[in-house]
Amino acid sequence: MAAQHPHPATSLRDVAARAGVSVGTVSNVLNHPTKVSAQTAERVFAAIEELGFVRNEAARQLRQGRSRSVGLIVLDIRNPFFTDVAQGVEDEVTARLRSVLLANCAEDAARESAYLDLFEEQRVDGVLISPVGDVLDRLDRLRSRGMAVVLVDRLASTESYSSVSVDDVLGGRLAVAHLLETGRRRILFVGASTEIEQVRDRLEGARQAVAECAGATLEYREIAGMHLEPALAEGQRIVALPPDERPDAVFAANDLIAIGMLQAFTLGGVSTPQDVALIGYDDIEYAAAAAIPLSSIRQPSREMGRRAAEMLLAEIESGSDGERQHIVFEPELVARASTLG
């Protein structure tokens, strides 16, 4: 069918022929303009225009051995925290004329692994990742192939890779200390699995805060995922409890969980913060707009993405043998009606 190969793809060779120069010159016009005389360049540009030539990135990549792109594997694209991080990464990377391959692993180690394969086949220059599964071996391999790697928000304790993270233990402490200060004593922490580093750290912070306050107790409940729906179910469980068995405050491992629980509370007639105070984590945009404006622990999400990308690009440009850097941001308490009032 003719329509399948309409223009048989114009290449540098065609442009060269049209402009009456060699392919090397056309390539120079595109990549080393200073090496080419003005009138030649002009002729070449005219030919490019007339033929509608567009450089074949695959060929370029093959020859150069670099791809000018970086891969970003995000834990959950539906969580606004991560889209903010991604936005920060994109800002920085595109400003430096590279492109981002954005992949969503949805907290699934299999998908994460598949995307790492993809990135490896694509020969990306660098990878930004918040590891889900056991990927350190894979990352070592990527690095030994010359790719830069920066860890985002997880496994930041791994000395051998640069990382950007937030002090989640501190964040957990801040959250629970705030609950305690506002008079709460029976604290419930809700998260999905302590296998998740963030959950573990925030819980540890919570423990530390509780330990410093006589008479305070901390309980931990595990739900099926860091998302609205499983949190809603957990909220309903709490609503169904006799009032005196309920916690008087809930610390949710992220804002999505908090919002889900708040929804259950509101529907179930448990009033916040009078009956149960509630604090989340991440301070996503929607936290302030929730049924009861949600207290939360703020992380500088976009800035984290920006800095991570910055470090990655530096590593790409300097080769992999520079110093490893570990940037640790400090979280910040944002108190709103769900704990005050």
Add this chain to the structure above:
Amino acid sequence: MAAQHPHPATSLRDVAARAGVSVGTVSNVLNHPTKVSAQTAERVFAAIEELGFVRNEAARQLRQGRSRSVGLIVLDIRNPFFTDVAQGVEDEVTARLRSVLLANCAEDAARESAYLDLFEEQRVDGVLISPVGDVLDRLDRLRSRGMAVVLVDRLASTESYSSVSVDDVLGGRLAVAHLLETGRRRILFVGASTEIEQVRDRLEGARQAVAECAGATLEYREIAGMHLEPALAEGQRIVALPPDERPDAVFAANDLIAIGMLQAFTLGGVSTPQDVALIGYDDIEYAAAAAIPLSSIRQPSREMGRRAAEMLLAEIESGSDGERQHIVFEPELVARASTLG
């Protein structure tokens, strides 16, 4: 520096040497396993394993002239509606063993154009796009180069491209009809620029509904973007009005706007829905969880992404000369407390 080229990148040739076969055979093992005897295949796999060989996608692409990837340009990655669409696309595309290049144009025609360039250079097999700027010429060119194109949610009236969209006029009608039925008469529609097709259509639907109701009025206010912040400002303006000059209902062009306005109302002591009823559009996850659960117009976002990807893949596989399809979904009213009550 040695660390820069640690493994000088093992290629098919190395694998072939190690396994004692020719490069053609190794390629066949990977791409046409039936042509190769079992024991040869085994030896080759062993060599691949030992050398840690990973296929160079750029070379493969160059030779084959296809990239096995599709590009998706999303209007605003921070809007949950679009991440849902993207998720649907990804589900479908990865199930068919291709990858998605996800790009966020942030409602900016320049970025959109830059990403189209990128996709063209990458020779993606197909493009999914919700056009922002004037890109039909560009799309024609992509198609003439053999790339498939499917329009998502915008310009669906363009006969020459397959598309997935929602009947936004109907959506606008549903929203406003609902407001009128619940006794509202002075309706304010808030959107960012009628240059945006969705805004225009939803407004048109609103007009139609108002026209059918004696005594009802419709006003239109333009804000700086389809996001929380500009909506918050507009909300504050309304709060500042003398009560008798306020609208008695607001129809927001999307849920983010609605949430922003709700925030302003709540802070400013304007009660919803008593003083001002409020309805949004998209029915994002957070709508139900807002301060006052938000009425909205639901679009089947994920399904839209899935179907769009399905059509695109079909076009890629069949060549570009099949029938164009135009899938139009019907929106659905979801009434919650922000209009009831």
Add this chain to the structure above:
DNA sequence: TTCCGCGTTTGAATCGTTTCAATTAACCTG
């Protein structure tokens, strides 16, 4: 024994760039 056919395997050609040593042209300088 020869020949045919079939299943495997081979290796050169190819995709479209970039790179780089070599060439040419042009201009100074003494």
Add this chain to the structure above:
DNA sequence: CAGGTTAATTGAAACGATTCAAACGCGGAA
């Protein structure tokens, strides 16, 4: 005007896969 320098340009050799016509080996039929 020869010799030297610089600036432009050339063209062939990669890069690493896929493809495909040709060669090979082997068993069975004649």
